[in-house]
Amino acid sequence: MPTWIDDPLFLRPLMAGLALAILGAPLGCLVVWRRIAFFGETLAHVSLPGIAIALIAGLPPFAGAATAGLITALLLALSTRQTGTGMDTVLASLAHVGLSAGLIILSMNGAIRFDPMSLLFGDILALSPSDVGWTVAACLGGGLVLGIVWRRLVFLTLHRDLARVSGLPDRAYDILFLAGLAGYVALAMKLVGVLLVTSLLVIPAAAAQPFSHTPEGAAIKSAAFASGAVLVGLMLSFAWDWPSGPAIVAVGGIFFAAGQLAATRHR
Amino acid sequence: MEQPLPPDTLISLRAICLSREEQSILENVSLDVSRQEILTIVGPNGAGKTSLARVAAGLIRPQSGKILRAPGLKIGYVPQDFPTDPTVPISVRRFLDLPHRLNDTEALTALDLMSAAYLINKPISRISGGERQRVLIAMALASKPDLLILDEPSKGLDPISENDLYARLPDLRDRFGFGVLMISHDLHVVMAATDRVICLNRHVCCQGTPQDVGAIANFQTLFADPESAHLALYHHRPHQHAPHGGDDSNHANVD
Structure with missing residues (x-):
């Protein structure tokens, strides 16, 4: 048995990672079903300037990331396409401008030497015990809310018009969902970083789709894939000194590829 | 000033105007659906039929006009797909x-x-x-539902299923007692299933029983090509646009 297996340095990120994996599964399914993977990507990228400003102001980075993500999510949810520019174009521009702005702000601040790599790809060893506690608690709270609104979000995702005629206030649920997404992205940032955070949502959900017959089944299978990716990824990271975020994503990618292969053979 | 909803009316659209990006979609459209009535909207592509159904279902808000619904009205909406x-x-x-x-x-x-x-x-x-x-x-x-809004309900159905659906609709109406607002592009298929027809091409061109509307000369051309459809419309709206004066000879109410 390797010596790190019961080391808090391994167990702490594992616990936070599993909590994020399990909450990310149903969220990720909704992201995949709604075809808004790029939206999540943009939320993650624009949180970088939020983090940078928070670091300079001496505030917790999570607060900066969540605020930037929330503002962006609300603006995008409420903006009606008035210029005729396609949504994908807006999102792509916003994502990269956000990323660049974050790096510029970080570079301007000579006082704090901050490694942008840890923001971009995650720095799991920096997780303190209280970070883990907060992450797990937030995931539980988020999971509870998601459980309550799940059926309605699925209905809106499947057929917005039918849901609206049946009396669902779609805007309110959109905002709730996007706010939850922004919160999740801010939370998961420490684990896999700004650049990889969407993959934690999208890849396990995508891997689960070919094997799922119900929305809940998809969420559960996606949670299993995500948890497996976190577990195996972290083990690889500790065994071979791989960067932990990329290791988790790479394992998830293998699950995804294997799932697609199995599904094509199935047909 | 505003007239209240008559007791037997499920929904009343009054002077609805809808436009999108400077393009007018519905111009001053008014209609009522009564309890247990099957009202069919026919018209060519781009006539605003789907938009009208969506306005009635409460999915889009028109720029002007009023929508009155019977208290507690329950709408069953069937989109195209x-x-x-x-x-x-x-x-x-x-x-x-x-x-x-x-x-x-x-x-x-x-x-x-x-x-x-x-x-x-x-x-x-x-x-x-x-x-x-x-x-x-x-x-x-x-x-x-109290009111069923069907937007091209036969879309994608084979001819037998289509006939079957329209044959079944009046029975379902009798059984459940709902009113129906139905969109169709083909009057002749829905004729037997409908009590009243409104012919729409952004504005209400004419309305009446299916026989009356079907009997209007050049009705077919409404759906043939836009050019002649336009002519047919002028023909239907003698009060406003007719190049050749009052032609009130058709049976349908023109308004």
Whole structure:
């Protein structure tokens, strides 16, 4: 048995990672079903300037990331396409401008030497015990809310018009969902970083789709894939000194590829 | 000043004007649907039929005009289809549960009304457009609506199923007592199933019984090509545009 297996340095990120994996599964399914993977990507990228400003102001980075993500999510949810520019174009521009702005702000601040790599790809060893506690608690709270609104979000995702005629206030649920997404992205940032955070949502959900017959089944299978990716990824990271975020994503990618292969053979 | 909703009216659209990006879609459209009445809207492509159905369903807000609904009016809306191919893995049975949970008997009964009971355990993404259409109608029926809004309900249906649907509609209406606002592009198919017809081409061109509207000269040309459709419209609206003066000889009410 390797010596790190019961080391808090391994167990702490594992616990936070599993909590994020399990909450990310149903969220990720909704992201995949709604075809808004790029939206999540943009939320993650624009949180970088939020983090940078928070670091300079001496505030917790999570607060900066969540605020930037929330503002962006609300603006995008409420903006009606008035210029005729396609949504994908807006999102792509916003994502990269956000990323660049974050790096510029970080570079301007000579006082704090901050490694942008840890923001971009995650720095799991920096997780303190209280970070883990907060992450797990937030995931539980988020999971509870998601459980309550799940059926309605699925209905809106499947057929917005039918849901609206049946009396669902779609805007309110959109905002709730996007706010939850922004919160999740801010939370998961420490684990896999700004650049990889969407993959934690999208890849396990995508891997689960070919094997799922119900929305809940998809969420559960996606949670299993995500948890497996976190577990195996972290083990690889500790065994071979791989960067932990990329290791988790790479394992998830293998699950995804294997799932697609199995599904094509199935047909 | 505003007239209240007559007791037997389910919904009343009054002077609805709708435009999008400077393009006028509906111009001063008024209509009422009464209890147990089947009203069909016909008109060419781009006439604003779907927009009108969506206005009535409360999905889009017009720029001006009033929509009065009977108190507590329950609307069953049947859209043309899913906006994109459904990505959510879900069976027909579970799909029917989304607005309100149904028990198995209720779900089966609703599907059976559309001869779609065999679909109950199929994934919604694996059934054909016509089958989806039947599931959507079954879903609307299961919600026990007062007003059923059907947007091209026969879209994707084969001719036999199409005839079957229109043959069934008056029976369903008698049985459940709802009113129907139905969109169609083909008057002749829906003729037997409808009590009243409104001919729409952004504005209401004419209305009356299906026989009356069908008998109007050049009605067919409405759907032939836009050029002659325009001429036909002028023909229908002698009060406003007619190049050749008052032609009030047709039976339908022109307003």
